[in-house]
Amino acid sequence: MPDKPYREVITIHGTNVTLEQAASPIENLGVVGGQEKFNHVNFLDPKFRPENYNKADGAPLRMFDSDSVKIDLSKRSIEDMGFWHRNVDYNEIIFCFRGALRWETEMGTVTLHAGEMILIPKGISHRSMLCDESEEENMLLELKVRDELTYVGDGDAGKG
Numbered sequence: 360m361p362d363k364p365y366r367e368v369i370t371i372h373g374t375n376v377t378l379e380q381a382a383s384p385i386e387n388l389g390v391v392g393g394q395e396k397f398n399h400v401n402f403l404d405p406k407f408r409p410e411n412y413n414k415a416d417g418a419p420l421r422m423f424d425s426d427s428v429k430i431d432l433s434k435r436s437i438e439d440m441g442f443w444h445r446n447v448d449y450n451e452i453i454f455c456f457r458g459a460l461r462w463e464t465e466m467g468t469v470t471l472h473a474g475e476m477i478l479i480p481k482g483i484s485h486r487s488m489l490c491d492e493s494e495e496e497n498m499l500l501e502l503k504v505r506d507e508l509t510y511v512g513d514g515d516a517g518k519g
Contacts, residue, residue, distance in 0.1 A: 402432050409434055415441035429503040436496045440486040449503035451479040458497030461490040
């Protein structure tokens with residue numbers, strides 16, 4: 360074992376378990392299949408241009424999909440969302456990566472800027488609108504999560 364062992368923290372059902380190993384996991388080189396599960400995606404690449412890029416009623420681009428979580432890329436650029444949306448199956452977590460959009464919901468209105476996120480619970484009507492802070496390309500990542508979510512950010516900050 361080296362002077363200082365390699366530490367690996369494994370999370371199992373929300374509990375962290377710490378392992379100490381003689382070698383770094385990347386030195387293993389024992390993974391001979393399954394590389395297709397490891398995805399490195401640059402969503403700034405122009406090839407990732409969703410339907411909603413310049414159409415009010417266009418759809419975001421589905422990037423990842425499962426029964427419990429869906430991840431979409433939205434690049435609304437020219438027009439307001441021309442309709443109200445209510446997702447009864449999924450909570451929607453909206454991350455603003457670039458620009459800004461005003462989100463109107465039954466629970467209130469908020470302007471989402473780069474670096475911010477909001478959670479729109481299942482069943483709440485909402486739409487995005489351009490605002491004074493909007494840019495030529497406003498970019499969002501949208502996570503649709505079937506499971507119930509509990510915000511623990513303030514109480515568990517830094518606990519990973």
